[in-house]
Amino acid sequence: MNTTKKLMTSLLALIAAHSALAYDFEVDGLYYNINVDSTLTVTRGLEKYSGDIIIPNTVVHDGKTYTVSDIGYAAFASSDDLTSVVMGDSIKHIISDSFSGSKNLKNVTLNKSVLTIGSYAFAGCSSLTQFTIPDAVTKINEGTFMGCSSLASVTIGDGVTAIGYMSFSDCSCLSEINFGRSVACIGEDAFNNCTGLTRVNIKDLTAWCHIDFAISALANPLYYAHHLFLEGQEITDLTIPETITRIGNLTFNGCSGLTSVDLGNVTSIGYASFSSCSGLKSIDFGETVTTIENSAFSNCSGLTELTFPCSITSIEEYAFYDCDNVTSVQCLSVIPPELQGSHTFSYICYRNATLTVPKNSIVSYKASIYWRQFKKIVESEFCDGVPGDVNGDGEVNIADINAVIDIILSGEPALCGDVNGDGGVNISDVNAIIDIILGGGTSTPNDHEWVDLGLPSGTLWATCNVGASSPEEYGDYFAWGEIEPKEVYDWSTYKWCNGTADTFTKYCDNAYYGSVDNKMVLDSEDDAAYMNWGPEWCTPTMNQIEELCNYCSIQWTIRNEVNGRLFTGPNGKTLFLPAAGYRWNSSLITEGSRGYFWSNALVSVIPDSALAMAFFPDGVHIYSSNYRSIGMTVRAVRVQQ
DSSP states (O other), rough: OOOHHHHHHHHHHHHSSOOOOSSEEEETTTTEEEETTTEEEEOOOOOOOEEEEESSSSSEEETTTEEEEEOOOOTTTTTTTTEEEEEOTTEEOOOOTTTTTTTTOOOEEETTTTTETTTOOOOOTOOOOOOEEEETTTEEEETTTTOTTTTOOEEEEETOOOOOOTTTTTTTTTTTTEOSSOOEOOOTTTTTTOOOOOEESSGGGGGOOBOOOOOOOOOOOOOOSSSSEEOOOOOOOOEEEEEEOOOOOOTTTTTTTTOOOOTTTOEOOOOOTTTTTTOOOOOEEETOOOEEEETTTTTTTTOEEEEEEEOOOOOEEEEETTTOOOEEEEOOHHHHOOOOTTTBHHHHHHOOOHHHHHHHHOHHHHHHHTTOOOOOEEEOOOOSSSSOOOTTTSSSSSSHHHHHHHHHHHOOOOOOGTTOSSSSSSSSHHHHHHHHHTTTTTTOOOOEEEOOOOTTOOOEESOOOOTTTTTSSOOOOBOOOSOOOHHHHOOOTTTTTTSSTTTBBSSOOOGGGBBBOOOOOOOOOGGGGHHHTTTBBBBBHHHHHHHHHHHHHHEEEEEEEEEEEEEETSSOOOOEHHHHHBBTTTTTEEETOEEEEEEEETTTTTTTEEEEEEEEETEEEEEEETTTSSBBOOEEEEEEO
16 A cells, blocks of 8 residues: 555544534534634534535624634545535635545635645545635645546646645646746655646746655656657756756656756755656756766666766766666766766666766776776867867856866866966966956957847857858758768768768767767867857757757748748747758758758767758657768857857
């Protein structure tokens, strides 16, 4: 017997033992007690209530008019024939267990003046289908709706600040929750076994301050399109608001439908908080995470890539255990974070995944007792990017100053910190970064237009393709990893192979296809955007493409007689991508009906293909079956300064 059933059994037994509550008088089939302030509490009578009940605002007894203010303890509990309740405007308090176990209660109408709803007030009301909690209520107490197995929709008023322990546990039909603006705390197991939950609407994420033990068995939370970004579908992946700094233990444990997580400003991720999220494919750890606790992402079988920010200092035992499909791990921290055991990652991950570490930090990682368990450890090239970008996040800011200070204090050799190029890492490099931030460092003039769509990452998208001078022009076509257009696009002309798709000389993680170097992301010298437009620009990452699709509304349109997709950002600004088709051999194919745009990433284990965004009149897709020798367009991006 699970915890919920035990609690319900005890609850109903207590109610049964309380067979008849004393009452002061009865009027029109309702029983009342007189309160000390001369208001009335509806209470339990000799017979259980049935049918449709209307609770009046006032009642006349012995010539005196009373105001009805409360619904008493277990007043309507286990009333199997009760079907609906309408409460008058005078009701202020619904006491604990008031309607618990009334299995045929379908409708409850509350007035706006209700202030409190007690623990287990509607527990076990298995026919209740929807509920609106008034704005005046400040807390949903323990077990309030536990076991309401038909409850499909809940609207939580703007006054609610806390959602209590097991308050919606075992509401298996609950598919939609609309949170108010004030929720600051969600209690342990609040949504346990809410297996039907697919949508959570949060009006004001910035009001949240803490999530702990919140959702331990959701089937499909917050995201209901797994790999297609189709026109007309609402995409809602999990974005943690900036005010939350810790994800509590078991918060999203077992959320098998969760596919994408953006951790915002979170600094610590609690025990098993995302464990067994089997559909989770993407994690953005942000730039502030310092600690990932025991089993935090264990058994997340959908993960294939992990990138830890330079802020990370500790990853505990089993944090990524049984994540056997991870093939790429990148750690941006110059100093190896502490791994607190040999089982932080699984044996299969240590054997198959490539660990990429900062340039010149490879000695430190190979010397670490646990990091060195990775069979393949390679150096990153990110230190050769933007001058002053020591941590490799594409920006130059205070985080890079901290990274240089860490290098100085560690005494470890790390030439990434040598910003001024004098061969050492010292306080002069800190000053060099400050100069860059203040505008005294090297910069490249911006001679290409871009649009700020208001995306969370701050990514700026170029308004036209590389090689084009207007948004409607197709521009140049590039094979993946090449920086110049050409006449013929096939394996015989492809730069990084010897004429066939199994003779790769660069960018390969599978020996069947050629020489393995485990490079899966474009180096700057092979990036058409970077090399043609300068170091401020690059080919977009998959995260940037997915962000564009997730946060923008998208429509098929015609601009200046050119077909394409119009992306409208959160701030109302737009980006047009023409349906430029692709080039194969010497032919231009599907122009006007389809658009293809390269990302900077290969397909893992199948390195003859690279990832790209593709769109058609009926939808937008992420494509993985793109031969890298095909000619596609590039829409460059840059990071907001």
